[in-house]
Amino acid sequence: MRKKVVNDLIGTSTEILQTFWHKDMSLLSHYLDDDVFYCGADPSQYYSSKNELVNYLYSVMNGCSESELTHIDLQCVFNQQNICIIVGRFFLMTDMKSLEMVHEKQRCTFVWSIDKEREGRIVYVNIPDYIGKLEEGEVFPHKMGSTTYQYYKDMVKKLIEPDKTILVNDKSKHTCLIPLKDIHYVMAFQHNTVIYTSKGEITCTVSFNKMEELLGTQFFKIHRSYTINREYIRLFGHDYVELTTGEKVPMTKRNRAQLINSLMDCTNIQSGIDDDAKK
Known part of the structure; x- marks a missing residue:
């Protein structure tokens, strides 16, 4: 696969990530193959069709706040015949107006299939969400991690400062x-x-x-x-x-x-x- 095609796929993957976390599924949905496969960290996150995956991702999107991505780093790790695998990492950060405080490292994977007769299709994708199962001892409804904990500590400190x-x-x-x-x-x-x-x-x-x-x-x-x-x-x-x-x-x-x-x-x-x- 030519270098320009690979760079275009990296650019499209980046745009898909950004629009998804702006709560817009249209671009991702457009490129998903009908038989797209998704396997998440949780056993229940196992989908093998576009309709199933879209419904799941809509539930993820509705349960999360609009977020910005920074330090996006995507690269091609496999490129042979008509298959291109793109993996990467980025920081996800919620807007301060969202009443949530999330700033987390995330990873993603896109497997693209390229046919000469049509544009590229995503046959495998993994876009993790920041809503996770509560671990033992966690007290927040979302798994926000140490950043949120520190944020609340700082807010309490400001309240008691007087x-x-x-x-x-x-x-x-x-x-x-x-x-x-x-x-x-x-x-x-x-x-x-x-x-x-x-x-x-x-x-x-x-x-x-x-x-x-x-x-x-x-x-x-x-x-x-x-x-x-x-x-x-x-x-x-x-x-x-x-x-x-x-x-x-x-x-x-x-x-x-x-x-x-x-x-x-x-x-x-x-x-x-x-x-x-x-x-």
Whole structure:
């Protein structure tokens, strides 16, 4: 089989994979031979006709979310007479809007039969789905693997982040436990940091840079000497931020646009501010 024909089959196989995971069966169905054979990992996944296989693949498609493929790597491993075998691998990743988090390596196999009288037909295919049987100890309805587990851990961590507590020493060498949710803002003062909280001010023997690391993403630096808690922002002008407590904190003008963009990225805020007005 000529090299151009093989390259065309690799291209068609790639397109079939992409359209299938975009929940479109038309291209795959078009190339399936009437006597196509499919054998999956599970004993029940055994089909020897186009109608049986199409019905099964429709059930796979309906049970999965629309996905994108990356790092697609297909190659021909057998090419003699009228048979061409193409195998490959790719990463399958669901869209974030799908309410599922799947990012998995997948493999596939296409066996093409080429006749001079008609276009190529797929006589064997294996396109695994990411819905699998639950293994012992798994708790998700779909077999999403470690990526999903990590995703949920990160989401829970973000939800409980406001309850995080930092441990610092004040100038009197007292050790203070301060919940992040109680901190309105912090200010650099010489080599120390002043923490403004719901219960008053605390001057601690921690550098401003180290304090930024302790506070994490809940806080935003609006000035080289000031970092504020996003949760307390009420309004801001061109050179200050007013907190819900009534406190006004200096802000450099160049940080105003960054603050607006940061709030939009980290919350459900929708901006009606023109780009020019952000400056």
